[in-house]
Amino acid sequence: KAGVTQTPRYLIKTRGQQVTLSCSPISGHRSVSWYQQTPGQGLQFLFEYFSETQRNKGNFPGRFSGRQFSNSRSEMNVSTLELGDSALYLCASSLAWGQGVGSEQYFGPGTRLTVT
Amino acid sequence: LAKTTQPISMDSYEGQEVNITCSHNNIATNDYITWYQQFPSQGPRFIIQGYKTKVTNEVASLFIPADRKSSTLSLPRVSLSDTAVYYCLVGTSNTGKLIFGQGTTLQVKP
Numbered sequence: 001k002a003g004v005t006q007t008p009r010y011l012i013k014t015r016g017q018q019v020t021l022s023c024s025p026i027s028g029h030r031s032v033s034w035y036q037q038t039p040g041q042g043l044q045f046l047f048e049y050f051s052e053t054q055r056n057k058g059n060f061p062g063r064f065s066g067r068q069f070s071n072s073r074s075e076m077n078v079s080t081l082e083l084g085d086s087a088l089y090l091c092a093s094s095l096a097w098g099q100g101v102g103s104e105q106y107f108g109p110g111t112r113l114t115v116t
Numbered sequence: 117l118a119k120t121t122q123p124i125s126m127d128s129y130e131g132q133e134v135n136i137t138c139s140h141n142n143i144a145t146n147d148y149i150t151w152y153q154q155f156p157s158q159g160p161r162f163i164i165q166g167y168k169t170k171v172t173n174e175v176a177s178l179f180i181p182a183d184r185k186s187s188t189l190s191l192p193r194v195s196l197s198d199t200a201v202y203y204c205l206v207g208t209s210n211t212g213k214l215i216f217g218q219g220t221t222l223q224v225k226p
Contacts (some may be wrong), residue, residue, distance in 0.1 A: 004159070033214075043160070043203060043216040058214075090159050098207070100148055100167075107152075107159025 002027065004108035006091050012114045018079040021111045025072050025093030031055075032074040033105060034066060037088040046089075049074055050097035078113075086115045120204050120217035127223050134191045136220050138204030141185050149180060149187045150205040154219070160203060163189070191222075199224045 005024045013019050025032050034046040045058040049068035066076040072093075078085055092105035121139040128134045140149070148167050152160035164171055166178040166187070177190040191198060204217040 035216075042218050045214040045216070056214075092159070103148075104150070104162040104165060105152075105160075106162065109157070110159055 004091055004093050004106055006089075006108040006111050008111060009109065010112045010114075012116060013081050014116055015081055015083060017081050018077065019081060019113060021076045021078075021089055021091075021113075023074045023076070023091030023093075023108060025074070025091075026106055029093035029095055029106070030072050031094045031097040031103070032068055032072065033092045033094070034074070034076050035090040035092065036060075037090055037110070038086075043090075046076070048097055055097045081115045083115050086113060088112050120206050120215055122202075122204055122217040122220045124218070125221040125223065127225065128194055129225050130195055131193050134194050134198075134222060134224075136189045136191075136202055136204075136222070137186055138189070138206075138217055139186045140204070140206045143184050143206055147184075147206050149178070149184075150207065151176070151178065151187075151189045152203045152205060154201045154203065163202075194222075194224045196224050196226060198222065 007022045031050045033048040036044045036046055046060055047054055047066050048056040052068045063079045068074045088110040090107050090110045092107045094103050094105045096103045148165055150165040151163040153163050154160040164173055164176045164178045166180050168180050171178045179188045201219040201221050203219045207214040
């Protein structure tokens with residue numbers, strides 16, 4: 001079974017621009033979560049989608065948004081990029097949402113975003 | 117929100133058992149505890165998940181005391197390939213406020 005795929009793997013953007021990242025979950029997984037990873041802040045939860053609905057959201061500004069499609073694929077958008085948005089953005093999929101049985105997450109390799 | 121605290125780093129030798137403890141004093145009733153392993157340039161990989169007492173799978177054991185304010189990941193007989201960063205995740209099934217610890221860098225020496 002294919003794993004979680006993320007595109008693109010690397011991205012360089014200029015401050016003020018916007019960016020869209022894509023995530024394809026494992027076949028059959030309906031929950032997709034997004035995380036931001038930086039050396040200073042570690043792994044931080046952005047949001048989680050299940051059946052095209054945002055179920056949970058972390059403490060990030062409204063510039064960070066996402067959506068999920070009927071085939072469970074998900075996109076994350078960051079508008080008005082800031083230098084501090086440079087990070088590894090990780091997508092994870094699971095059978096169920098939240099935590100508990102069936103919620104173990106399978107992570108993709110991430111998208112490395114650099115904002116200059 | 118349940119804030120988690122882990123040791124920043126640990127050293128071990130091949131063949132030894134390694135125990136990594138995560139402190140989560142404000143864990144909520146519905147929170148589960150999950151551990152992940154991350155290698156450089158890769159996404160985290162699920163190791164084990166538990167709610168209370170002890171959970172064991174083919175790669176690790178998870179010990180959770182009755183008060184659930186901490187948890188210990190136990191890796192039996194580590195090898196060089198276990199050198200990685202280990203994260204403790206405490207989450208709420210309803211609110212989804214998922215809090216990762218800062219990670220423990222485990223260095224396994226020959």
